[in-house]
Amino acid sequence: MTKLAFMSDLHIDLNAFTDFEIKTLINLLKEEKIDHLHIAGDISNHYHTISLPFLETLQKHLPVTYHLGNHDMLDLTETEISDLDFKIHKIEDTSFLAFHGWYDYSFYPQKTKTQNLAFKERFWFDRRLNRGQSDQSILENTLDQLDHILTQEPTLKFLTLHFVPHQNFLMTHPTFRPFNAFLGSQRFHDLFVRHQVSDVVFGHAHRSYGTQTIDGVRYHSRPLGYRREWDLTITYVNQHPQYNPTGTWNLSKRYNRIKHLPDFQTYYHQHLKAEFQKSLTIINC
Numbered sequence: 001m002t003k004l005a006f007m008s009d010l011h012i013d014l015n016a017f018t019d020f021e022i023k024t025l026i027n028l029l030k031e032e033k034i035d036h037l038h039i040a041g042d043i044s045n046h047y048h049t050i051s052l053p054f055l056e057t058l059q060k061h062l063p064v065t066y067h068l069g070n071h072d073m074l075d076l077t078e079t080e081i082s083d084l085d086f087k088i089h090k091i092e093d094t095s096f097l098a099f100h101g102w103y104d105y106s107f108y109p110q111k112t113k114t115q116n117l118a119f120k121e122r123f124w125f126d127r128r129l130n131r132g133q134s135d136q137s138i139l140e141n142t143l144d145q146l147d148h149i150l151t152q153e154p155t156l157k158f159l160t161l162h163f164v165p166h167q168n169f170l171m172t173h174p175t176f177r178p179f180n181a182f183l184g185s186q187r188f189h190d191l192f193v194r195h196q197v198s199d200v201v202f203g204h205a206h207r208s209y210g211t212q213t214i215d216g217v218r219y220h221s222r223p224l225g226y227r228r229e230w231d232l233t234i235t236y237v238n239q240h241p242q243y244n245p246t247g248t249w250n251l252s253k254r255y256n257r258i259k260h261l262p263d264f265q266t267y268y269h270q271h272l273k274a275e276f277q278k279s280l281t282i283i284n285c
Helices: 019-031 047-059 078-083 113-123 135-152 177-182 186-194 231-239 251-258 262-278
Strands: 003-007 036-040 064-067 087-091 094-098 158-160 199-201 210-214 217-221 281-284
Touching: 019 047, 019 262, 036 094, 047 064, 064 087, 064 094, 113 177, 135 186, 186 217, 231 251, 231 262
Parallel strands: 003 036, 036 064, 094 158, 158 199, 199 217
Antiparallel strands: 003 281, 087 094, 210 217
């Protein structure tokens, strides 16, 4: 039996990965006896200078594949992005399709296309990307290619993408709902159902949903996200309320108050492995 693992949203630059974090991850993969790791996007903001050396380090210990998230696209041309899209990986008797995905604003219909685009240009990371097409055109082309591949490969039932494929996985807090426009599209799910896809791994939203089945599709989502969002950070602050005297739930403020504390650093080193472990989706094949 082969153990296939998936992770997403490592953000190794924003999370300031050092040798400790990398060694902790490698040791965990070895302890779990993982035969192959696939990273479902958002490794770092700098593909050539940060992501590739990290991947090369991991690949010294086990086979690693990946597809891009929006952060990974920052330094890449549209040709490079396209060349890395839609790859079929065969692991022993299991094959899975890895593709990037995208969004079309349909997850936030409360605003018009023009209003959503204006919001994106002010607040969303992807304002730094220049993909040469509208978001709706990128999504349409992605869906056309996906439909074609699934039609040509009817036995291909296992997929991984970066973006959110179903409305059940959207942000619910009123402050963050406008960002749902840039999370993905329900049209992915509709296509999965039509082609009787069995399993889909995704990330992007920085919230762990575990494994959920919707309309016969098993969705797996356990993104790592930013340090301020990690369970170990939230748990530490909750256990030490003296470091949060105002009771704020602003994750950045909470994390900034503790991140340099020697006691937190000790706690961090003790619990990092468990944080990584919760962010693994493991498929036995």
